[in-house]
Amino acid sequence: MVNSAAAGRIDHACIDGRYVVEARVAEGGMGQVYRARHVTLGKVFALKVIAPTFAEDDIARARFNQEAKLASAISHPNIVSIVDFGEDPVVGAYMVMELVEGEPLIDDDAPPLSIRRALELLAQIADVLEHIHNAGIVHGDVKTDNIMLVNVNDGPRRHQAVRLLDFGLAQRMGAQSKQVDGTPQYVAPERIAGGPASFSADIYALGVLGFRLLTGRYPFGGDVMETLMAHVNDAPPCLADVRGEPVDPAIETLIQRALAKDPADRHPSAAAFRYELNAVMDMLALTRRRQRGARTNALRRDAMINNLFEASNLPQAVLSIDGQIDVANAAFAQLLGSDRTALEGTAVRNSALVDCVPGLMDALREVYDAKRPAERRVHVDGDEGAALDLIIWLTPLAAESVHMLVRVEQS
Numbered sequence: 377m378v379n380s381a382a383a384g385r386i387d388h389a390c391i392d393g394r395y396v397v398e399a400r401v402a403e404g405g406m407g408q409v410y411r412a413r414h415v416t417l418g419k420v421f422a423l424k425v426i427a428p429t430f431a432e433d434d435i436a437r438a439r440f441n442q443e444a445k446l447a448s449a450i451s452h453p454n455i456v457s458i459v460d461f462g463e464d465p466v467v468g469a470y471m472v473m474e475l476v477e478g479e480p481l482i483d484d485d486a487p488p489l490s491i492r493r494a495l496e497l498l499a500q501i502a503d504v505l506e507h508i509h510n511a512g513i514v515h516g517d518v519k520t521d522n523i524m525l526v527n528v529n530d531g532p533r534r535h536q537a538v539r540l541l542d543f544g545l546a547q548r549m550g551a552q553s554k555q556v557d558g559t560p561q562y563v564a565p566e567r568i569a570g571g572p573a574s575f576s577a578d579i580y581a582l583g584v585l586g587f588r589l590l591t592g593r594y595p596f597g598g599d600v601m602e603t604l605m606a607h608v609n610d611a612p613p614c615l616a617d618v619r620g621e622p623v624d625p626a627i628e629t630l631i632q633r634a635l636a637k638d639p640a641d642r643h644p645s646a647a648a649f650r651y652e653l654n655a656v657m658d659m660l661a662l663t664r665r666r667q668r669g670a671r672t673n674a675l676r677r678d679a680m681i682n683n684l685f686e687a688s689n690l691p692q693a694v695l696s697i698d699g700q701i702d703v704a705n706a707a708f709a710q711l712l713g714s715d716r717t718a719l720e721g722t723a724v725r726n727s728a729l730v731d732c733v734p735g736l737m738d739a740l741r742e743v744y745d746a747k748r749p750a751e752r753r754v755h756v757d758g759d760e761g762a763a764l765d766l767i768i769w770l771t772p773l774a775a776e777s778v779h780m781l782v783r784v785e786q787s
Contacts, residue, residue, distance in 0.1 A: 386425065390415065392464045395423050395472065406430060406440060406544055411475065421459065422475045431468040439544070444471040447543040450511055454504045455540050476539050478526035487592050488619050491627070494589035495657055497525075500538045501585065502653060505578055505646035509549075514573045516545035518581035519559050520588060547573055560603045561594045565637050568604050576639035579649060583634025583642075590627070591618040595635060608637070626656045629748060648751040651769045651781070655749060691782040694773065697744045699724045699737050702777060711782060732756050733768060740778050743770040 389397050395412040401422065402409040412423035430436035444461035451457065461471035481497065482489065489497070501523065508515055522542040528535055545557045558567065564580035567573065587595045595613060596606035612635045616623040630652055636642045643649040685692055691708035693701055701724055709716035712727050719727075730736055733754050743750045752768040767783040 386410070386467055389466060391423060391425070391467060391470055392462055395421065397423065403427075406436065412472070420475050422456075422473045424471050424473065425464075425467040426469040437469050440469045440471075443543045443546060444469075446513055446546045446548075447471075447473075450508060450513065452504060452507045454500060454538050455507075476524055476526055476541070478524040478536075478539065481520045481523040481525055481538065482589060482592075489589050491590070491623070491660070494586070495627070495653060495660075497538060497589060498582070498586050499650060499653055499657070501540075502582060502646050502650040504538070504540050505582060506650060508546075509575045509578070509646055512549050513546055514549055514575060515540075515543065515578050515581075516547060516573050517542060517558055517562070518578055518585060519562050520585065521559075545573075549575065560600045561596065563604065563607060564639070565608045566639055568608055574639065575645065576642055579634050579642045579646065580636075580639075582646070582649060583631050586631045586634065587612065587615065587618075590615055590623070590631070593618055624656070624660060626659060630656055633748065644751045647767065648749065648769065651751070651771070652749045655771050691780075691784070693780045695724055695740060695778050695780055697740050697776045697778060699740060701727075708780075708782070711784070732766065739770060743778055744772045744776060747772050 386397050391397060391412065394415050396415060398411045398413060398420075400408060400410050407424045407426050409422055409424045411420060413420050426437060426440045430440070441461065444458055447455070448458035448461065456476055457474045459472050459474065461469075464470055488494070501518070505515065505518065522540060524539045524541055525536045526539050528537045557573075558581075562581040562584045564571075564574075564577035567577050571577075584595060587593075594603075596603050596610060598606065612632060614623075615628050615631060630649075633652075634642055634649060643652065685703075685705050688705060689707050691705065691711040693704040693708045695701055701720055701722055704716055704719050706716055709719050712719065712729060714727070724730060725737065733739075733752060736752075739750065739752060749769060749771045752766075752770070754766045754768070756764045756766060763786075765785045767785065769781045769783075771779045771781075773779055
């Protein structure tokens, strides 16, 4: 039985005989976070204990323990690591995390970030979500308050990296919940209507986060009910209108797609969002160099891109919308079991790829006509029982062509 009266006073207490509490550093609805030192190791950690008001609530304790288990099952450089969790007779459920010291992703009254800075941070967050989703976990509460910026030393370079802090609303994909959880400004329309938590709901929250970084505001405001109803019924405002200056249409398309009311109209995965974001960032970098008129730099960049294309171990090709393989790298030729010189200039319909990816020819035309990237996933049974999953990204290019990138995963 937890001593509820004592649970709220744990300064300098020794939790579970191992962690000496030194100071409180944060407090949320479900728990309190303390700076604590391991008795034997002498190492400092962040120790989160369940809030005293929930210490005797079986449902709340089960959720707290689920947070610890789900977070501890994920390892990623941009996710705070869970190193221990358990029950203490005084404070009840607790978990121990690495202590992260940094700064908020964005302050409440902060102006919009620069386009470059906002997209760079959004790219890191999309990478984290892709990793979480690949583990079969829905985060459920992607928002600025759950993301911190920390300084990272990478050899002689120093940069800031995002760290995702809180898995309090995380659950396994497909888990049924009768309660609509989340922060009102970030909740997807289908969740408000009673739908289950899903990867697509995380993509919606990622769109809200992108809107927030680029404009300094949320797409929908007002009191809680007004905000929720706006998510369901209202179209998000244009980034340029809220930011007060022009925003490239490709950025507008990226964010508005993530904020689509219908989950089927959003990016099919965090990886697809990241892929489109990469294409946008590449395009903007190319535009800036052309505007500077630095022909030498542009030629150097073209050579660098060409080398990256050639050296990449990810199969890549440029296809015309009628299915001709205009350019392919060595990895793409190897995937198709062909010589690259023989492959380029031939029709993709004559390759094994069409058999593996039903509707590929139609997809090339659809992607080009829609002027936005798309993702296809196919399962391929190989020889001797081997099986592969192919994740194919298609991005429209100029001159009626499409860039194809393939990631191959073992089933």
